[in-house]
Amino acid sequence: MPEQWRNFLDDLPRELPRPRDLGSPSAAEISAKVRPKALMEQDNPAERWVPIPQPVLEWYRRIGRPTPLYRARLLEKRLGTGARVYLKREDVLPTGSFKLNTAIAQAYYAAVEGRTTLVSETGAGQWGMSVALAASMFGLDAEIFMVKCSLDQKPYRRHYMELLGAQVRPSPSDFTAFGRGVLDRRPDHPGSLGTAISDAIEYTLGKDSAAYISGSGVPHVYLHQTLLGLEVQAQLEGLYGEAVGEAGRGDHLVACSGGGSNLCGLIGPYLSARAGGADLRFLAAESTAAPRLTAGRYTYGRADLAGYTPQVLGYSMGADFVPPPVHTAGLRNHHSSAVVSLLRNEGVLDAVAIEERKALEAGRLLLQTEGILVAPESTHALAAAIDVVAEADAQGLEPVVVVLASGSGHLDLQSYSEVLRRP
Template identity: 75%
Template sequence: MPPIRDSGSPTAAEISAKVRPRVLVEQNSSDEQWIAIPEPVVERLRQFGRPTPLHRARRLEQHLGTGARIYLKREDVLPTGSFKLNTAIAQAYYAAEEGRTTLVTETGAGQWGMSVALAAKMFGLKAEIFMVRCSLEQKPYRRHYMELLGATVRPSPSAHTAIGRKILGEVPDHPGSLGTAISDAIEHALHDSSAAYLAGSGMPHVYLHQTLLGLEVAQQLKDIHGEDLGVEGRGDHLIACSGGGSNLCGLIGPHLRARAEGADLRFLAAESTAAPRLTQGVYEYGRTDLGAFTPEVLGYTMGESFVPPPNHVGGLRNHHSSALVSLLRHEGVLDAVAFDQRTALEAGRQLLQTEGLLLAPESGHAVAAALEVVAKADAENLEPVIVILASGSGFLDLQGYDEVLLDI
């Protein structure tokens, strides 16, 4: 589908400068190794439960009969049920400090939208959220949560925007994707001078905020074992699902230097076969949205005409991977695997039956990847430390578990 905007429209850089809080734009290109977290953000992060637990999955280990040590970083325990709250609080704070009154964003499975809705309320702001249509239909309780907090929730593609109307005119039953929702949200924000557009993933400032994940894991493992990850000969692993890449980059980002300096450490992205960019995509320039509001970036892509099937992994359904995730993959720093939703949900069921933890379908992909890593390590007589990012809770995804695993 050709972009709706013409050559005389503002550039992606001009759009970003208009719709994003200034501090976030600056953080995208900062060369500082450390950026201080504002105290009001620290206060709310602590109130909401940071640092989150690092759970040793001993019953899963026993079930598998493995010598590997398996840990889950429990982001599912946060109030909105996912890691997304980490950057939502920071971005909402910067927007409020700049005098913006409305937060506008997209959401796939709804976890990011829930986090923005809560963060907006914490800082006295309004929230307007475009949610991928098939996810909105599959996960209505996430919409109820957002609306309880006063947020306005619209399906994407949306008849509320020009790009949404164009998409619906060409594909009336379009299930929506992160690409359509990003387009809807940015176009809407452009027409409201009081609004700030917040990105849930794909941007350097989001990855920066999410490095809380990897930093906490490093400290927690050191407290437990008295040693860092990457011990020679052990082949330790950090594993996360990959959609926009924010939970993945947040987990592995603080460990990239150690890997570059020779630590025996592997990074693994688990994606969905519904949008297998890292495993089947082409490495070329493209955009994450369909309205040409975002810049063209070099990344693994399925192409802008690709419409992912309407399955139950809304957070992983995008056609184009982020520049940073793609670069790490292209340079061989990051490995990637893809699973269909049944395999991911089966892995989630296995975790529930052993550890009593119910994770979101997106996180189930990371569990499935970890099970393969464990089997390979056992075959090679290795006993690595394996950290799985439990990025979200699955209690609002029970319909998906039911439909896929019970064939209803």
């Protein structure tokens, strides 16, 4: 298991565009108040390698890191492909999600700084579950704003958080002025990550000793998630004695993309190799319900709707865009992160939008062949990888295809059932 996180910001094809921060108070001032100082410093670390604190390492080992790299041989057989398809199995972690990797780190830094409460948003609920568990590891309270339509679709994730003592509220929320304003204008608003981030930050500003933490979208989260790519590197080199991309097979790394943390965690450690000529392709799978990378505009925008976060240059559907209440809540973002958008705009990252039914059909196929049930978000990556395999077969290629199984689908059975039973 890695004992250091990999800072890949210097491996980006060019420097990140500066954010715009015109509010009063500014987003930088708000961040300084609500976020632990160590996390803000990790947004632009000086070191190439950032040591993982010993208490965080101990918890990583306890939860089961490193996670398995699993070859899906029966899926390969069903597809009739010569490609080698691997799943990076983050679904086996205690909360059923890769989100725990950064939740543990952020909870640790909040506790060291003397914060007593973690506050955050959650879409599908996997991040909220991870925040609740990480808070309990370090003796902290947790308060979570969950996207309303997801709270209705996935009640068992709420139950999990509450079992750990977390307070869970729907977003838009009547606990905040922002949320009340949204509900006054549209009482049936389904919520989005933009509303939930706004609710969480406003709530943190009014609560002493609370820390706001993010599940995605900011560099320190991507830093923590480089565990994913670092473990894959070690595991594949152990199998083949060579890194993916070195054998001229046209190898692929595939992950879904909402806020971009599982995608950046997987591909970040590989950016320098690709820049050096490795035959390696990166693919982001997003939802057709919020197709920022494939149909959005490259422009400045915010992750939240209330104006607490800075404007960053990214692919956007616009601040007024309200994603439909699909079951892939983790992909219902209106604006993409600066890092993911830069990689896309510079041609380093490819992207594809996957329709929900097609994605969940791929998930059903994986269950039928390998006995593995992944989250709806992860099925988008799986469906995209199946298309990659079909294209490779048509070209007579036999690449290694690594798919990030970012989450478990065992609390998403209602989603599978509702979508796949539609005529």
